[in-house]
Amino acid sequence: MSRSSSALAQAGGALLCLLAISCGGGGGTSSSSSGGSGPPPPTGANVAAVAVSAGPNAQAALNTLYTTVTVCVPGTSTCQTIDNIQVDTGSYGLRLLSQVLKITLPVAQLNGSSLLECTTFVDGYSWGPIALVDLTVGGEKAASLPAQLIGDARFATVPADCQNAGNPTQEDTVAQFGANGLLGIGPFAQDCGQACASMPQTASYYTCTSATSCIASAVPLASQVTNPITLFARDNNGVIVELPSVSNSGAPGVTGSLVFGIDTESNNQLGSKTVLAVGSSSSSSPMPGNLFTTFMSASNESFIDSGSNGLYFTDSSLQTCPSPNTAFYCPASVESFTATMQGATGTSATVSFSIGNLDAVLMSDPTFIAIPDLGGTLSLAGTFDWGLPFFYGRGVAYAIEGASTNAGTGPFVAF
Amino acid sequence: MMGKKNLGVRSLLAALALTPLSFVSFISPAHATLGEPESSLQADGATLKGELHTSDQALYRLSEIHAVTGTVVREYSTPGGNVFAVTWRGPTMPNLKQVLGSHYADYAAAAQGAPRVDRHHLTVRASDLVVHLSGHMRAFQGRAYLESQVPYGVSVRELP
Numbered sequence: 318m319s320r321s322s323s324a325l326a327q328a329g330g331a332l333l334c335l336l337a338i339s340c341g342g343g344g345g346t347s348s349s350s351s352g353g354s355g356p357p358p359p360t361g362a363n364v365a366a367v368a369v370s371a372g373p374n375a376q377a378a379l380n381t382l383y384t385t386v387t388v389c390v391p392g393t394s395t396c397q398t399i400d401n402i403q404v405d406t407g408s409y410g411l412r413l414l415s416q417v418l419k420i421t422l423p424v425a426q427l428n429g430s431s432l433l434e435c436t437t438f439v440d441g442y443s444w445g446p447i448a449l450v451d452l453t454v455g456g457e458k459a460a461s462l463p464a465q466l467i468g469d470a471r472f473a474t475v476p477a478d479c480q481n482a483g484n485p486t487q488e489d490t491v492a493q494f495g496a497n498g499l500l501g502i503g504p505f506a507q508d509c510g511q512a513c514a515s516m517p518q519t520a521s522y523y524t525c526t527s528a529t530s531c532i533a534s535a536v537p538l539a540s541q542v543t544n545p546i547t548l549f550a551r552d553n554n555g556v557i558v559e560l561p562s563v564s565n566s567g568a569p570g571v572t573g574s575l576v577f578g579i580d581t582e583s584n585n586q587l588g589s590k591t592v593l594a595v596g597s598s599s600s601s602s603p604m605p606g607n608l609f610t611t612f613m614s615a616s617n618e619s620f621i622d623s624g625s626n627g628l629y630f631t632d633s634s635l636q637t638c639p640s641p642n643t644a645f646y647c648p649a650s651v652e653s654f655t656a657t658m659q660g661a662t663g664t665s666a667t668v669s670f671s672i673g674n675l676d677a678v679l680m681s682d683p684t685f686i687a688i689p690d691l692g693g694t695l696s697l698a699g700t701f702d703w704g705l706p707f708f709y710g711r712g713v714a715y716a717i718e719g720a721s722t723n724a725g726t727g728p729f730v731a732f
Numbered sequence: 733m734m735g736k737k738n739l740g741v742r743s744l745l746a747a748l749a750l751t752p753l754s755f756v757s758f759i760s761p762a763h764a765t766l767g768e769p770e771s772s773l774q775a776d777g778a779t780l781k782g783e784l785h786t787s788d789q790a791l792y793r794l795s796e797i798h799a800v801t802g803t804v805v806r807e808y809s810t811p812g813g814n815v816f817a818v819t820w821r822g823p824t825m826p827n828l829k830q831v832l833g834s835h836y837a838d839y840a841a842a843a844q845g846a847p848r849v850d851r852h853h854l855t856v857r858a859s860d861l862v863v864h865l866s867g868h869m870r871a872f873q874g875r876a877y878l879e880s881q882v883p884y885g886v887s888v889r890e891l892p
Contacts, residue, residue: 378850407852407868437825438851439865439872483825483872484854484865485840495848501869508869512823518801520824596871601802604821604871618821622868626850629866631889644849695853697866697873698889702852 355561355710359584362456363552363577369560369687369705370570373401373491379686380626380705384500384575388413388420389451391461395420401497404575405624406558406715407606408501409508410542411452411464412436415445416490417497418466422448425463427540430524433472433531434465434542435479436508437520441486443467443494444475452545454500457577459548463540467494474529482520500545502556502575503606504715504728507541510598514538547717552578554720555727557585558623562710565651565671567678567685571709579714580723587714590731592724593660603661606728610701612656617701619658621713621730625704627693628670637694638676645675646692656701660729670706765833766815767878791886792816805831808891810883817877817888825865825872832876835861
């Protein structure tokens with residue numbers, strides 16, 4: 318399948334465009350404010366608005382959550398507000414696409430060299446320097462936050478081992494990346510952590526004496542790309558991602574909230590939520606940030622991730638959509654399931670979910686991008702990913718590793 | 733590559749429910765990867781700066797490399813000695829150019845042409861090669877195999 322938007326539009330029409338995140342100019346132009354139902358949104362200085370919306374270039378990716386941030390040159394009033402920042406609980410720290418930056422952020426230095434990073438995602442890699450920014454999200458501020466500037470023209474040469482680490486697809490433009498930036502608010506304080514502080518890691522941090530001379534380098538924790546929540550003056554132990562429920566038939570978008578802090582304000586109490594520990598930095602099973610999900614009698618490495626657009630699991634009896642949507646399930650009728658999540662330390666929770674027919678939803682209204690029973694077929698056997706559909710109708714809390722809450726010390730998830 | 737006793741390795745393999753016929757070797761440069769003779773495993777170990785452990789199963793030989801980065805790479809070879817599947821899990825993705833060997837160019841072309849679905853899942857098919865990538869920051873997993881070379885009776889999905 319081509320990544321070109323014109324080819325996509327000609328070849329496959331609306332269905333194809335809705336699936337390809339890189340499909341600029343394709344998809345719907347719908348409003349992003351209808352479709353959800355639930356209690357009124359929380360208010361307060363610790364709240365930031367989020368939306369499942371069409372995203373940059375009206376790309377209309379499915380179940381993709383965005384927010385807006387303001388970044389400033391540290392200690393100055395030279396600032397820029399940037400929308401369409403994807404909210405990702407599967408990563409840690411702020412990344413901005415240089416393409417959308419109108420202010421000049423100075424590149425962080427380490428031992429007299431410029432500090433850069435190769436960030437690997439399953440669908441590609443992103444390369445660019447680290448810069449300190451003063452971040453405002455909702456009413457919360459993180460001063461001198463180390464963040465990554467992806468695709469910075471000052472450092473256009475990508476080290477070979479960054480390209481060879483996983484997926485060689487370069488994602489250094491908005492169209493390639495699918496967002497103007499990424500706000501990683503999962504349960505760790507840095508993107509890499511002690512592994513990168515203790516020794517140089519390939520395809521991770523680099524120090525560069527020039528734009529073409531970079532070597533893998535160890536980087537102290539304080540200089541690594543940092544989860545901004547940890548730098549807030551208060552409400553700094555985690556976050557609750559709150560989205561209203563969405564009709565099974567889908568919606569053209571939905572709005573919700575990030576409520577920062579856990580048990581720190583009247584609007585972020587865990588109350589009766591079930592708390593499930595997730596793997597710590599040093600855990601190998603479950604892996605860091607993960608828990609287990611037992612589904613159809615099999616145990617899976619599993620994670621709850623706002624940055625995944627569907628519920629990804631393997632069920633060979635469930636019908637896959639015909640081309641071009643083969644990445645998703647298309648059962649003849651909506652199918653209901655239950656699965657049991659088990660935390661890293663034993664607490665468990667049984668969860669019901671349903672999988673519908675993506676093609677039928679898009680046939681009924683091709684502008685629908687908030688689709689609660691979207692099931693993904695690309696799951697690696699032995700894994701179960703609770704993506705954004707899990708968040709509809711829930712408040713999902715993430716406590717950061719080592720941070721204290723009334724329900725104990727992170728890392729954990731609660732819902 | 734046989735015979736250096738290492739009780740830690742034996743107990744690790746026991747914990748993984750592998751046969752006790754296991755060996756550890758410390759890596760010296762050589763050459764092997766997916767679709768290539770298992771002798772090339774030593775190169776993978778060298779590239780990944782890890783220890784190589786091997787054990788014989790009923791239908792294949794399993795070799796496991798523990799990279800210093802914390803990533804564990806497992807390579808599965810046929811009785812005839814060719815690597816037919818590779819799996820990995822850990823905080824980072826391994827250097828797939830090394831792991832996939834001569835199949836890397838096909839993989840890279842297919843990956844770059846694949847429709848983007850989301851940031852955390854990808855399946856790439858390039859003729860005989862299938863690569864599944866999954867996971868998120870600090871927790872990546874993956875699997876690559878050559879469909880035509882999987883021994884009869886082996887389910888790639890169920891490889892340990």
